[in-house]
Amino acid sequence: MSGQQTRQWILANPPTKDPILSGPNATFNLETTTLPSPGANQVLVKTLYLSNDPAQRAWIQLNTDPARLYTTPVTKGEVMRAFGVCEVVESNAPNLKPGQLVSCVPGWSEYAVLDAKDCRPIQPDEKAGIRPTHFIGALGGPGLTAYYGLVDVVRAQPEDAVVVSGAAGATGNMVVQIAKHIVGCRRVIGIAGGEAKCRWVESLGADICVDYKAPDFKEQLWKATEGFVEIYFDNVGGDILDLMLKRVKRFGRIAACGAIARYNDPEAGGLKNWMEIIVNRIEVRGFIVTDAITAGKSGPMVQKIVEKIKEGKIKIGEDSETVVPTRFEDVPKTWRMLFEGGNQGKLVTEIKG
Amino acid sequence: MSGQQTRQWILANPPTKDPILSGPNATFNLETTTLPSPGANQVLVKTLYLSNDPAQRAWIQLNTDPARLYTTPVTKGEVMRAFGVCEVVESNAPNLKPGQLVSCVPGWSEYAVLDAKDCRPIQPDEKAGIRPTHFIGALGGPGLTAYYGLVDVVRAQPEDAVVVSGAAGATGNMVVQIAKHIVGCRRVIGIAGGEAKCRWVESLGADICVDYKAPDFKEQLWKATEGFVEIYFDNVGGDILDLMLKRVKRFGRIAACGAIARYNDPEAGGLKNWMEIIVNRIEVRGFIVTDAITAGKSGPMVQKIVEKIKEGKIKIGEDSETVVPTRFEDVPKTWRMLFEGGNQGKLVTEIKG
Known part of the structure; x- marks a missing residue:
């Protein structure tokens, strides 16, 4: 099978103040590319939801000493990094079947080829009210x-x-x-x-x-x-x-x-x-x-939270998310709502065409 | 014996910015008063050295919520508070003989009547190079x-x-x-x-x-x-x-x-x-x-420092103090050197007339 075509948002001009959404100095550029086919222990995923995190703003800041950053910055020309919930489309990894939902870092890309080890399979639980988006929110x-x-x-x-x-x-x-x-x-x-x-x-x-x-x-x-x-x-x-x-x-x-x-x-x-x-x-x-995740603390934490959700104490109903159905060409716009106080609870971009 | 006459610097106008040293809005006023005779377990002391501490600036700041201060502020009309080294002149306390040097809080006053419990007797040690002023500096x-x-x-x-x-x-x-x-x-x-x-x-x-x-x-x-x-x-x-x-x-x-x-x-x-x-x-x-003093930690700390002084490791020679011989009417001027970077090591006011 030949590579999957995808649109991607590329960091074009790292901003020093407000991100700019259009014009010649726009922070991001929309491009189309063809992905390589997934190799051994890799998967092709389709992005269903993108996570919008204030930290993303720090990842693209200009003029910051790399030694002071807590993660590799996104540099000019790279796909904008983002967490997300994706569906496995094609898999060369024994533990991930097509159709499996995963929490991963697809970036602002309709499709992505990722190492299976970087994709965490997720199990939504409709009865308990746990939706896929909770894995980039209350349980993420x-x-x-x-x-x-x-x-x-x-x-x-x-x-x-x-x-x-x-x-x-x-x-x-x-x-x-x-x-x-x-x-x-x-x-x-x-x-x-x-x-x-x-x-x-x-x-x-x-x-x-x-x-x-x-x-x-x-x-x-x-x-x-x-x-x-x-x-x-x-x-x-x-x-x-x-x-x-x-x-x-x-x-x-x-x-x-x-x-x-x-x-x-x-x-x-x-x-x-x-x-x-x-x-x-x-x-x-x-x-x-x-630091907590690296130290292996996330499992017990999530467990505690899930327990309280099931007891009805911690509420993760629909009012705890602002899920914005977004055409792929509007991904940066939805993200920017974060800085305008536009969301109640988790701001989620739902990719809709 | 009737009360001792003394000059004192009174907080007249709590400053919001730089302390003002003269004129109608001067921060401090020089006044003369007669002290009461020392009562039971009190002493009359003569101020030899005044300690100049940046913290004194905070004690006289206007517009600060008293609940947020770490010590009672000096209020308008009170003698300016200051640590110092004094000599006991007259004593109604069994443990303090006239002539004894004490570390205490005389304020900007030539003489003061203090409770004996607030006067810590000090023992300078000329051979070890420990002078009276060190008890408001390296050992204070x-x-x-x-x-x-x-x-x-x-x-x-x-x-x-x-x-x-x-x-x-x-x-x-x-x-x-x-x-x-x-x-x-x-x-x-x-x-x-x-x-x-x-x-x-x-x-x-x-x-x-x-x-x-x-x-x-x-x-x-x-x-x-x-x-x-x-x-x-x-x-x-x-x-x-x-x-x-x-x-x-x-x-x-x-x-x-x-x-x-x-x-x-x-x-x-x-x-x-x-x-x-x-x-x-x-x-x-x-x-x-x-907090450390209240918790009883100062004794062992001073001991450690004295040990290293005696070993010749920690240096407290004359270049570790800026002792400024000061007429009493110039006490605020010497204090203000603190904010001008005028001192090397401890800035000490030596009262000279």
């Missing part, structure tokens, strides 16, 4: 990030009050739920953008969720964190982090997970409140979920 | 801060390379020496202002000391930290901290000790490189030395 990177960050990195305990920013995001909503339903934290406070998202975060178990778009956001946040909090799980960085430095309790802890507020503009206003870290003896820990 | 707050921060807070080990900013300061020079001569760190890199200070820091054992005033400071720092470093001991905050976030190794640690670069201007440029904490899984720990 975001869910593991939430669990690892909260439980391992900042060692949340039942006596802790926890603030979570980006609480309506893919990771944030899982932090809220894990804090409440697995750790049993005494108080869980979300920060999200807009009334609807805040009410949704509260429906997941947050004691309160504060709307950062509200004109009196700071007052609301101060009230919600009266007496200060032991833990801040930071998904956003920027101004909200700066405020939270003033609301973490003496000897409190910060899980530094993400900084989406600055990904498109690293030169925007810097942090002013570092002194709080000193005076209040705050512990800050940066982390990347791949 | 700065020495303990250096030891606690490096050994307890960021757990320095022989296999670690350490960068220390403010390396020619009271705390910084002790961090350099403790890193080299007590922990035995593989590499110790200082950052200080000016050629003379840098060469002095190297004479204390630093493998290299980089001059932040040099036009090619960044290049020099990058070269000195090739391969990155495990630990950064931060005494200065601001731009140097921002640079160092890019030079701490993956899974490295930062001891957040001070931020003198911003004390007089908290609104100056904020930190831009927080992302490094995430991507490189950096651990940041703020700390305050009083």
Whole structure:
């Protein structure tokens, strides 16, 4: 069989600020190519869903010392990297039959040839409400990030009050739920953008969720964190982090997970409140979920989460995903919704032609 | 005996930026008062030396939530607080005879009446080169801060390379020496202002000391930290901290000790490189030395330092102090040298009339 033809989005111009979606300086270019036939222990897969992750923005940043990156960057001319859920179309690997769904890294490509070892077979479970997309969401990177960050990195305990920013995001909503339903934290406070998202975060178990778009956001946040909090799980960085430095309790802890507020503009206003870290003896820990995965921790974490889903405690219903049916030529557009607060829960691109 | 007359510097106008030394908005006012006679278990002391500490700037900052301060602030109308070395003049306490030198908190006052329990008798040891001023320097707050921060807070080990900013300061020079001569760190890199200070820091054992005033400071720092470093001991905050976030190794640690670069201007440029904490899984720990003292750790720490002084490893010679003979009316002026980089080693005010 000859190679499969596919369209791919290629990184054409690594951006320094907002990604540019069209014109001569467009960040990505749509190209068509013919893939090689899969070799021994390789498979040809068809992309069904693409994962949209804030981290992808970091993978394409210009002017970053490669020694400081946590993963190989995507360089000019390469296919844009992305996690996804794919279906095996053709297989030279004994463990993967055609039709099998896998979680893998197809990139922004309709089809991809991958090593079988990089494709994790997944088993959706309709009765338990576990859909294929959950393997790039609640049971994938975001869910593991939430669990690892909260439980391992900042060692949340039942006596802790926890603030979570980006609480309506893919990771944030899982932090809220894990804090409440697995750790049993005494108080869980979300920060999200807009009334609807805040009410949704509260429906997941947050004691309160504060709307950062509200004109009196700071007052609301101060009230919600009266007496200060032991833990801040930071998904956003920027101004909200700066405020939270003033609301973490003496000897409190910060899980530094993400900084989406600055990904498109690293030169925007810097942090002013570092002194709080000193005076209040705050512990800050940066982390990347791949460390947990490499250390073989993901299995037991996923198991815990699945357990709570089956008990009906952790909710992964349709409102915990924003699945956007997307023509392949609009893949970058859907991805960019991440930076516009366009999603509730996991932002998933469903490839539709 | 009737009360002792004394001059005192009173906090008149808490500053928001640089302290103001004269004029109608002066930060401090010189006043004369008569002290009460010492009561039971109290002493009258005469101030010989005043300690100048960057932390004093934080004690008088306006607009800070008292719940976030690590110590009671000095409020308008109170005597400016300061550590010092005093001589007991009159005593109603059995353990303190007139003539005894004590380490205490006299404030900016020629004389003070203090509870005996707040006066720690000190024993200078001329043969070992231990002078009275060392009890507010190498064997006082700065020495303990250096030891606690490096050994307890960021757990320095022989296999670690350490960068220390403010390396020619009271705390910084002790961090350099403790890193080299007590922990035995593989590499110790200082950052200080000016050629003379840098060469002095190297004479204390630093493998290299980089001059932040040099036009090619960044290049020099990058070269000195090739391969990155495990630990950064931060005494200065601001731009140097921002640079160092890019030079701490993956899974490295930062001891957040001070931020003198911003004390007089908290609104100056904020930190831009927080992302490094995430991507490189950096651990940041703020700390305050009083925690170590309260926990009863200071005795063994001082003992370790004295041991190394007697072995000739840790140097506390006259070049490790800037003792400024000061008329009492110039006490604030001498203090302000701290913020101008005016001192090498501990900045001590010697009261001279």
